[in-house]
Amino acid sequence: MSNLKTLDHAAAAEIFIKDEARTDWHDDTLWFVRQKRDKAVNGIAEWEQLREWASQIKNHTLSNLDNYLTAFEKQAEANGIKIHWAADALEHNQLMHKILKAHNISRIVKSKSMLTEECHLNDYLKKQGIEVVDTDLGERIVQLRDEAPSHIVLPAIHLKKQDVSETFHEHLHTEEGNNDPQYLTEAARQHLRDHFIQSELAITGVNFAIAETGGFVVCTNEGNADMGAHTAKIHVACMGIEKIIPKAEHLGVFLRLLARSATGQPITTYSSHFQKPRPGQEMHIIIVDNGRTKQLGRADFRNSLKCIRCAACFNTCPVYRRSGGHSYHTAVAGPIGSILNPNLDMKANADLPFASTLCGSCSNVCPVKIDIHEQLWKWRQVIVEEGYVKPEKKIAMKGMAWIFSNPKIYRWAGKSGRWFLRTMPFLGNNKLNVWYKQREMPEAPKQSFHDWYQQNKNK
Amino acid sequence: MSSREKILATCTANKPALVDLPQLSDEHLTHYDDKIAQFKFVLESIGGKVVALENIEQVKEEIATHKQSGELVVDTVFSIDDALKTQTSFDLERVDRAYLQATLGVAENGSVWLYEAQMGNRLLPFICQHLFIVLAKATLVDNMYQAYQKLNITETGFGVFIAGPSKTADIEQSLVIGAHGARSLTVYLV
Ligand code: SF4
Numbered sequence: 001m002s003n004l005k006t007l008d009h010a011a012a013a014e015i016f017i018k019d020e021a022r023t024d025w026h027d028d029t030l031w032f033v034r035q036k037r038d039k040a041v042n043g044i045a046e047w048e049q050l051r052e053w054a055s056q057i058k059n060h061t062l063s064n065l066d067n068y069l070t071a072f073e074k075q076a077e078a079n080g081i082k083i084h085w086a087a088d089a090l091e092h093n094q095l096m097h098k099i100l101k102a103h104n105i106s107r108i109v110k111s112k113s114m115l116t117e118e119c120h121l122n123d124y125l126k127k128q129g130i131e132v133v134d135t136d137l138g139e140r141i142v143q144l145r146d147e148a149p150s151h152i153v154l155p156a157i158h159l160k161k162q163d164v165s166e167t168f169h170e171h172l173h174t175e176e177g178n179n180d181p182q183y184l185t186e187a188a189r190q191h192l193r194d195h196f197i198q199s200e201l202a203i204t205g206v207n208f209a210i211a212e213t214g215g216f217v218v219c220t221n222e223g224n225a226d227m228g229a230h231t232a233k234i235h236v237a238c239m240g241i242e243k244i245i246p247k248a249e250h251l252g253v254f255l256r257l258l259a260r261s262a263t264g265q266p267i268t269t270y271s272s273h274f275q276k277p278r279p280g281q282e283m284h285i286i287i288v289d290n291g292r293t294k295q296l297g298r299a300d301f302r303n304s305l306k307c308i309r310c311a312a313c314f315n316t317c318p319v320y321r322r323s324g325g326h327s328y329h330t331a332v333a334g335p336i337g338s339i340l341n342p343n344l345d346m347k348a349n350a351d352l353p354f355a356s357t358l359c360g361s362c363s364n365v366c367p368v369k370i371d372i373h374e375q376l377w378k379w380r381q382v383i384v385e386e387g388y389v390k391p392e393k394k395i396a397m398k399g400m401a402w403i404f405s406n407p408k409i410y411r412w413a414g415k416s417g418r419w420f421l422r423t424m425p426f427l428g429n430n431k432l433n434v435w436y437k438q439r440e441m442p443e444a445p446k447q448s449f450h451d452w453y454q455q456n457k458n459k
Numbered sequence: 460m461s462s463r464e465k466i467l468a469t470c471t472a473n474k475p476a477l478v479d480l481p482q483l484s485d486e487h488l489t490h491y492d493d494k495i496a497q498f499k500f501v502l503e504s505i506g507g508k509v510v511a512l513e514n515i516e517q518v519k520e521e522i523a524t525h526k527q528s529g530e531l532v533v534d535t536v537f538s539i540d541d542a543l544k545t546q547t548s549f550d551l552e553r554v555d556r557a558y559l560q561a562t563l564g565v566a567e568n569g570s571v572w573l574y575e576a577q578m579g580n581r582l583l584p585f586i587c588q589h590l591f592i593v594l595a596k597a598t599l600v601d602n603m604y605q606a607y608q609k610l611n612i613t614e615t616g617f618g619v620f621i622a623g624p625s626k627t628a629d630i631e632q633s634l635v636i637g638a639h640g641a642r643s644l645t646v647y648l649v
Binding site for chain 2: 029032033044045046049052053056057059060062063064065066069070079085086087091135136137138141154155156157159160161164181182184185186189192193196197198199210213215221222223224226227230231241246248249250251252253255256263265266267268269270271272273274275276277278279287289293294296297299302
């Protein structure tokens with residue numbers, strides 16, 4: 001489950017699309033989720049108002065983040081919650097390990113937390129001989145298969161029910177060949193109930209942390225976060241610094257946007273508001289930076305910190321849908337992952353901002369109005385500038401930028417390009433032109449739009 | 460410098476100029492002529508059941524019947540047993556039916572809000588096999604904005620919006636009701 005980057009996005013995607021039927025199925029499945037989102041969104045007349053509010057609340061919060069973090073800490077401590085601060089992934093994992101060791105705990109359940117995936121917590125603890133049981137159904141499936149989640153909301157979306165059936169047959173001894181999702185889910189329910197009931201420590205993520213109240217909200221459909229958190233003697237919630245919102249009333253905006261954007265539901269089944277530990281329980285929050293304060297300082301990219309991890313941008317992205325989450329070789333894949341990951345490690349993730357057609361669909365669906373496709377474009381400039389792209393791509397990009405910035409040359413290049421494509425198409429369709437891979441070069445029009453416009457504008 | 464100080468100092472150094480916080484208001488939001496109909500429509504579309512009752516005595520009778528038939532029924536609507544507070548997952552795991560009173564319902568999304576005090580035990584609404592919620596019609600609000608105006612989430616240590624039974628679509632996007640939490644949710648409107 002570690003972050004094994006052996007291939008860049010394009011190479012991994014090439015392997016993914018070899019199975020055409022499966023690629024089509026993956027594409028259709030995610031498009032189905034996108035359509036459910038559209039249906040839910042169209043039912044809300046004030047959708048654009050909500051997006052605008054959400055965007056402004058997040059912009060405001062980021063512009064006052066230090067004060068909100070200290071206000072949250074103060075209030076949470078007054079509520080009896082212990083606060084820890086982690087500068088990076090390693091410190092987060094060490095803090096968690098320390099809590100586990102202090103209580104000599106071995107039975108640990110974890111609900112979905114993309115932050116702990118980002119920090120590779122499970123791997124870290126495994127090396128210390130500690131096993132964590134993931135309890136979100138999709139996460140449990142991929143955990144049993146020793147894989148990473150391929151999607152932040154639907155972790156096992158890359159798998160078919162036959163795959164799940166085989167995995168469960170091997171690990172949970174379900175009937176061989178029984179692919180019925182109802183049957184398989186019931187088997188997981190029984191299997192995980194045993195773990196819940198005996199759990200000593202529960203790890204959860206945080207969807208929203210409220211500065212004013214010092215409490216936090218966790219959203220699930222399965223009820224797994226609650227099953228763990230209300231059973232275990234110790235609850236550790238992990239959050240990035242950007243999860244803060246100022247007031248409880250702002251939840252009335254975000255909870256309306258989150259589930260509709262994610263799966264097309266009006267709200268998640270459970271929106272749990274944790275305020276204080278229950279009597280006799282210990283509650284901890286680990287607040288993690290891991291590159292976020294650095295991103296806050298990058299004016300072009302800071303508003304990526306507004307993300308509420310709904311995955312709408314994944315489901316709509318033609319590149320994600322046809323290359324699969326694992327091609328992105330990072331915990332958070334998809335368009336937003338391609339903005340967040342270069343901040344963490346520009347060299348290792350230099351390929352990701354190029355895994356996009358820049359069609360802009362991501363920015364259109366984003367419930368907090370992040371200008372995702374524009375940031376992808378900006379990252380490309382930065383990455384080229386810093387020298388992290390392969391020479392072919394760099395030459396092509398530099399050439400394109402030069403052509404685009406010179407109107408006369410642009411028109412001349414277009415003309416000669418059209419002439420070349422018409423008379424010598426084999427020159428475009430060769431190995432040197434990486435764009436031609438997997439694509440038919442378009443038939444060249446005889447006339448450019450510009451020429452056509454010049455001829456026709458006075459007609 | 461501790462990590463805490465480092466994180467806060469970098470936030471201070473890197474944050475942009477202060478941007479205003481928007482003023483939320485109910486004016487721009489959808490209101491429903493028939494909140495009951497809207498609530499029922501939405502909750503049923505997400506797998507919940509809505510039953511309108513003449514009077515609350517019917518729930519009392521139902522509880523008695525199921526208790527007699529040998530099912531483990533926990534009721535916090537009519538009286539909360541203090542022992543419930545200290546019960547563990549091993550005790551509550553056997554609960555077949557739990558009856559709880561909700562504070563309010565939201566027409567826009569079919570959810571109901573429960574304070575910890577109404578649960579008797581935080582784990583109960585999640586671990587029981589079947590969940591029954593009693594909700595006064597008069598408490599229905601249009602939307603989440605109104606809900607948060609009415610609620611005080613700091614009133615108890617825990618509170619939750621519940622919308623329908625627990626569910627998952629993690630296997631090939633096939634919806635399955637009854638993931639880890641309750642297998643069914645019925646709301647009695649009184
Ligand atoms: S960037 Fe926007 S659309 Fe993508 S996951 Fe984040 S909030 Fe959702």
